[in-house]
Amino acid sequence: MRRRIPLIITFIIGVVLITGYFVTRGPFNTLYESFSDYFAIITVFAFILGGGSLLKIHLKRVSSRAADWPYSVVTLVAFLVTLVIGLFKVGNPGGMGGEILASGSWLRFMFDGVYNPLSATMFSLLAFFVASASYRAFRARTKEATILLSAAMVILLGRTPVGAWLTAWMPESLAFLELPNLANWIMAWPNTAGQRAIMIGIALGVIATSLRIILGIERNYLGRGE
Amino acid sequence: MRIPDSILQIDRRIIFLLIGAAVCIPLLLKPRFQDSPTPIVQSIFDTVERLPAGSRVFLSFDYGPDTAPELDPMAKALVRHTMTRDLEVSFFTLFPEGVGQIKKITDNLLPVEFPDKAYGRDYVNLGYKAGLGGAINTMVVNFRTLVNADAEGTPLDDLPITADVDEMVDYVIILSLTAGDPGLKEWIQFAGDIAGIPVMGGGTAVVAPELYPYYPQQLVGLMGGLKGASEYESALVDRYPAYRNATMEATMRMGPQVVTHVLIVLLVLLGNLAYFLGRAGRGNRAGRKGLAGRTGRGGQS
Numbered sequence: 001m002r003r004r005i006p007l008i009i010t011f012i013i014g015v016v017l018i019t020g021y022f023v024t025r026g027p028f029n030t031l032y033e034s035f036s037d038y039f040a041i042i043t044v045f046a047f048i049l050g051g052g053s054l055l056k057i058h059l060k061r062v063s064s065r066a067a068d069w070p071y072s073v074v075t076l077v078a079f080l081v082t083l084v085i086g087l088f089k090v091g092n093p094g095g096m097g098g099e100i101l102a103s104g105s106w107l108r109f110m111f112d113g114v115y116n117p118l119s120a121t122m123f124s125l126l127a128f129f130v131a132s133a134s135y136r137a138f139r140a141r142t143k144e145a146t147i148l149l150s151a152a153m154v155i156l157l158g159r160t161p162v163g164a165w166l167t168a169w170m171p172e173s174l175a176f177l178e179l180p181n182l183a184n185w186i187m188a189w190p191n192t193a194g195q196r197a198i199m200i201g202i203a204l205g206v207i208a209t210s211l212r213i214i215l216g217i218e219r220n221y222l223g224r225g226e
Numbered sequence: 227m228r229i230p231d232s233i234l235q236i237d238r239r240i241i242f243l244l245i246g247a248a249v250c251i252p253l254l255l256k257p258r259f260q261d262s263p264t265p266i267v268q269s270i271f272d273t274v275e276r277l278p279a280g281s282r283v284f285l286s287f288d289y290g291p292d293t294a295p296e297l298d299p300m301a302k303a304l305v306r307h308t309m310t311r312d313l314e315v316s317f318f319t320l321f322p323e324g325v326g327q328i329k330k331i332t333d334n335l336l337p338v339e340f341p342d343k344a345y346g347r348d349y350v351n352l353g354y355k356a357g358l359g360g361a362i363n364t365m366v367v368n369f370r371t372l373v374n375a376d377a378e379g380t381p382l383d384d385l386p387i388t389a390d391v392d393e394m395v396d397y398v399i400i401l402s403l404t405a406g407d408p409g410l411k412e413w414i415q416f417a418g419d420i421a422g423i424p425v426m427g428g429g430t431a432v433v434a435p436e437l438y439p440y441y442p443q444q445l446v447g448l449m450g451g452l453k454g455a456s457e458y459e460s461a462l463v464d465r466y467p468a469y470r471n472a473t474m475e476a477t478m479r480m481g482p483q484v485v486t487h488v489l490i491v492l493l494v495l496l497g498n499l500a501y502f503l504g505r506a507g508r509g510n511r512a513g514r515k516g517l518a519g520r521t522g523r524g525g526q527s
Contacts, residue, residue, distance in 0.1 A: 115291060123292035134494050
């Protein structure tokens, strides 16, 4: 029974949502609209679930002194401090009725002074690692790797004014070989074709998996318990 | 150690230093690279340009501080353009961190550059809504269910700019600045295709290739990475010369990007050159060893 009821709920909601998408009148449409509203409400609870899960995992790591447990302490402290400051709007000039990120509030200070620079720093480190990895691993070892390498070089140069400058000497009849034009061509044609193939493949996979879930064939989401 | 091997085994800290210099030196010297808009960027500019004053525009900041260096310049260029055209802009975000990005515009850019524009009349902050792509779907199905007040809790009916907004289709265009999911793709799938609202915007250089398949049928235009932002800025300056002296962040940041790209290209070429020289050297030695083995002589050379 514990497995059957979720399967029935999934089946009914799946069928109603699919039908409601195509039948835009009558009860199906009303149900479709109602389920959309429920979805908006339910997703908010995902934050509570996520927060609870984060607390559980890191408290466990700290209590069992697992590897790198001090990082878990930092995570927990940062999470709880931000949560309390955000929930109770500590230091907010407008008090509890004030805007969440009002100027002068502690949360605004944390966002601008801590989260913003930390986040930007982490992301900007990518440039260093990409450069180092490209230097060590980007080799024209095979035919495919050579094509990839050539396309990357064209895009890298073609997406900067240097690309235009390097190939500006080309005659009008060979304008299509100018680096910016080549870069645009790669993005508009081979890239689009490849992306479309991937997207259509993923979409077909999603449809197949969704049907399996709605029909109760795929049951992994229910967990292992009987 | 032979030269090709020593080149291949350069300490990665040297590469880090080179990249650091490639970013910092252009930032200090501030070289200006003139850009011209490509059709995919010009298309956004022309669409905004054609809108009559007072048209409602929905601008979603679907990114956080990590991708702000790429997307903030797009946001500023779009806000400058829409405000110059006297359009009514509703700011929104599907990212929790996007709230801070909107605040940067409403607290810093708008009061300084457009002091005559008033909150609630010319622009409004609708804040963050949870639900990823599902939130867009809910807004298209029943806008007021999800968005019934601005970020400060003021009911939409009490704000002149949103008093008449009952449905998503009351907006003439949707602009999204995208760092991943949810973003432009979801706006196209759940709002553009279903409600028929033109969708356009910008994405990071990593996200942009994934969005090309939607252009031009489902996506009116796209700014890809810093280059796209720089192209939009140049279109803005060409049309409105008053912005010539304004700080155009993308144009300014193209300096470090150009030098870094060139450096990476040179590093990759150098790495490949060393690889092939090393391989040729090893091939020659192996050939000589094989020859020496077959003739019964020692392999010294």
